[in-house]
Amino acid sequence: MEDAVTVASLYVELKHHHRRLAPSAERYQVDDSAWEQVAIESLRDPETTIFVAEVDERVVGFVKLELVPKPWGTSCEIATLIIENEMRGRGIGLALLRRSEDFARQVRAQAMRVDVLHTNEPGRAFYEREGYELFAVRYGKPVRPG
Numbered sequence: 001m002e003d004a005v006t007v008a009s010l011y012v013e014l015k016h017h018h019r020r021l022a023p024s025a026e027r028y029q030v031d032d033s034a035w036e037q038v039a040i041e042s043l044r045d046p047e048t049t050i051f052v053a054e055v056d057e058r059v060v061g062f063v064k065l066e067l068v069p070k071p072w073g074t075s076c077e078i079a080t081l082i083i084e085n086e087m088r089g090r091g092i093g094l095a096l097l098r099r100s101e102d103f104a105r106q107v108r109a110q111a112m113r114v115d116v117l118h119t120n121e122p123g124r125a126f127y128e129r130e131g132y133e134l135f136a137v138r139y140g141k142p143v144r145p146g
Contacts, residue, residue, distance in 0.1 A: 003052050004040050006059040011039035014082040021119040026142050042079075051099050053083070053092045060087040063096040065103060073110030076103065081114070097130060 012032045019028035042048045042064055053061040061083035068075045078100060083092050104112055115138055116123045128134075 003059050003062075004043055007043060007050065007052065007062050008036040008039040010059070010062060010082045010084065011035050011080065013084065014080060017082075017085075018117060018120075021117050025140075048079075049103060051096060051103070053096050055087065055092070060084045061092050061096060063100050065100055067107060067109065068113075070110075074108065075111050075113050076100065076107070076109035078112065078114040093126065094130070 012035045015028055015032065015035045018025070022028060043050060047066065049065040049067075051063050051065075052059045062080070063078060064080040066077045066079050068077050078097075081093060081096055081100075083096075101112060112132070114127060114132065116127060118124075118137075124134075
């Protein structure tokens, strides 16, 4: 929890990054405070694992993992992986990915999964370089109550 403010600000940075990639998506139009709240709640959630990356004792990125039971075994899913813009390209994302994969092995997960926006070419290339394969397409649609 000592990293909550920084993690929340990185999560907001992710929202802005996604908004540039998918400007019409309503989920990226909501107020920054809603994204901050989700990040803080994730830190409190015992079902969520978060690893942070630090440079010179300053948090510069994080990965949020969720273990999801599947019929074939447990999937370790990367819900979020974000690095500060100015810190990208320095191997920090790769270090967080490696730490995530180590965690998945420790908890005996059968696979890693991650969703990447189809317009996020650098993100897709990052995972593909690391052996992740495209095997599904996820669709989304906003729905409103009642």
